[in-house]
Amino acid sequence: MSYYVTTPIYYGNGEPHLGHAYSTMAADILARHMRQRGEDVFMLTGTDEHGEPIAQAAEREGITPQELVDRSARQFRDMVEKVDSTHDFFIRTTDRGHIDRVQEVVNRVRENGYVYQGTYEGWYCPRCADFKSENEIGPGDTCLIHETLLQREEEENWFFKLSAFQKPLEKLYEENPGMIEPDFRRNEALAFIRSGLRDVSLSRAKLSWGVPLPWDPEQVMYVWFDALLNYFTALSYAREGEDLTERFWPASWHILAKDILKFHAVYWPAFLLAAGLEPPRRMFIHGYLLMGEKKMSKSLGNVLDPFEVIERFGADALRYYCFREVSFGQDGSISTAGFEARYETELANDFGNLASRTLAMVGQYRDGVVPSAEPDPLLTADFDGIVQRVSALLDQAQIGQALEEIWVLVRRLNRYVEECQPWVLAKSEGDALRLDQVLYGLIEGLRVVSILLHPYLPNSTATLLEALGEPSLDLSDFGSRPGGQSVERIEPLFPKL
Numbered sequence: 001m002s003y004y005v006t007t008p009i010y011y012g013n014g015e016p017h018l019g020h021a022y023s024t025m026a027a028d029i030l031a032r033h034m035r036q037r038g039e040d041v042f043m044l045t046g047t048d049e050h051g052e053p054i055a056q057a058a059e060r061e062g063i064t065p066q067e068l069v070d071r072s073a074r075q076f077r078d079m080v081e082k083v084d085s086t087h088d089f090f091i092r093t094t095d096r097g098h099i100d101r102v103q104e105v106v107n108r109v110r111e112n113g114y115v116y117q118g119t120y121e122g123w124y125c126p127r128c129a130d131f132k133s134e135n136e137i138g139p140g141d142t143c144l145i146h147e148t149l150l151q152r153e154e155e156e157n158w159f160f161k162l163s164a165f166q167k168p169l170e171k172l173y174e175e176n177p178g179m180i181e182p183d184f185r186r187n188e189a190l191a192f193i194r195s196g197l198r199d200v201s202l203s204r205a206k207l208s209w210g211v212p213l214p215w216d217p218e219q220v221m222y223v224w225f226d227a228l229l230n231y232f233t234a235l236s237y238a239r240e241g242e243d244l245t246e247r248f249w250p251a252s253w254h255i256l257a258k259d260i261l262k263f264h265a266v267y268w269p270a271f272l273l274a275a276g277l278e279p280p281r282r283m284f285i286h287g288y289l290l291m292g293e294k295k296m297s298k299s300l301g302n303v304l305d306p307f308e309v310i311e312r313f314g315a316d317a318l319r320y321y322c323f324r325e326v327s328f329g330q331d332g333s334i335s336t337a338g339f340e341a342r343y344e345t346e347l348a349n350d351f352g353n354l355a356s357r358t359l360a361m362v363g364q365y366r367d368g369v370v371p372s373a374e375p376d377p378l379l380t381a382d383f384d385g386i387v388q389r390v391s392a393l394l395d396q397a398q399i400g401q402a403l404e405e406i407w408v409l410v411r412r413l414n415r416y417v418e419e420c421q422p423w424v425l426a427k428s429e430g431d432a433l434r435l436d437q438v439l440y441g442l443i444e445g446l447r448v449v450s451i452l453l454h455p456y457l458p459n460s461t462a463t464l465l466e467a468l469g470e471p472s473l474d475l476s477d478f479g480s481r482p483g484g485q486s487v488e489r490i491e492p493l494f495p496k497l
């Protein structure tokens, strides 16, 4: 089966912060898990590099927009690499391949009769790159999101007949209840659609930093259409000499936060339908990482720098913490104190110690060779169905719940050590077979959880699996590997801070 997962493309005038890393890590966890299942996976992340704010930021700095976005793309690329994202392509909307394909698609939309010329008059927020409707305007003509003054705009441009898609979109969401997750976001989107869709500008006349309309190059595409299309265009040029569209379109999942729900749930499928293309299968709308009560965002200046966090805790800890602390789909506060606490109690103690202790005991009592033994029925029962449960949750992009399922077993293995007290069993010859069984169970349990945890903790689980003599990342049931392997002791997986 092919599996295609995307992240939003991040604005090329900002600096990466943990909020951006969050979406990319989420998509990466899904991508890694699906690869473990042997699926044909493609993961996409990248930068959104056109539009007014970028042109203005460049002007303020006295550099060209291209210079600005080159710098920013480097920073984002660096960030996604630092969080160990295994994306298959990093798209930039200034890529020639993207621009060409966008022009092809918009031509199709026009040929299909969904484009006309008109006069736009209304309120516009350059920071949102969004034309505001009546209910989106704050007191004193301000943007409800940025609390800044809106601009009154009047210009001749080209319109997209969004209104023609009101019924088709209602039908789409009614017939595909799982298309937007969580469910309350689907309801939000449907309510917006049912309240009435008005046509929207497809182009801007006063801007030059964008994709020119093929039939009227004086105008550039409205940046949201240009940006949304990245999910589609990337497939056509990500691999030189190969078009992956057939293989991966429509996308399995778009991952994004609630700030851009409207664009993804309304404009995006409408535009695809207008071009005669298939809409995406599903989108998962996650919440915000908050600092205290506030959204982490550049304009509020309360951002955690992912580079600093990784420097201190490592990428694994960052990936783990974000999906453990914050329920995926909801807003949630994060803090340095919270990082430290989970790092110590869960990663260093629950998981890291369990691994070190188990390997040390096999070293000490069995010369580093995993004993062959019948799996302990107690553990077999606890592990029963875990691969299916985790897979089913990740099929629904339930990243936090899947992690919780796995962590229950990490805790279970810790209790098992305490219950069985291998160091007591080791003292009497008569308990040798029981000790074999206990050590076998611990190693086997560690192996199964490490494989399941791999998408979350790619580095530490790779180290551990190597020490366990397990070369494969394929999902695997408890008890399916017989003993006999040589195992090695390891340095603490999560050293004390």
Ligand code: MSP
Binding pocket: 007, 008, 009, 010, 011, 014, 018, 019, 020, 022, 023, 048, 227, 228, 229, 230, 255, 256, 257, 258, 259, 260, 287, 288, 289, 290, 295, 296, 297
């Ligand atoms: N360029 C547009 C998206 C175009 S997609 C076709 C954009 N860029 S952005 O740089 O503002 O990124 C927004 C996205 O970054 C959010 O939807 C979310 O995925 C992520 N996040 C930014 N701040 C965040 C938090 N504080 N918390 C969680 N995610 C956050 O919008």
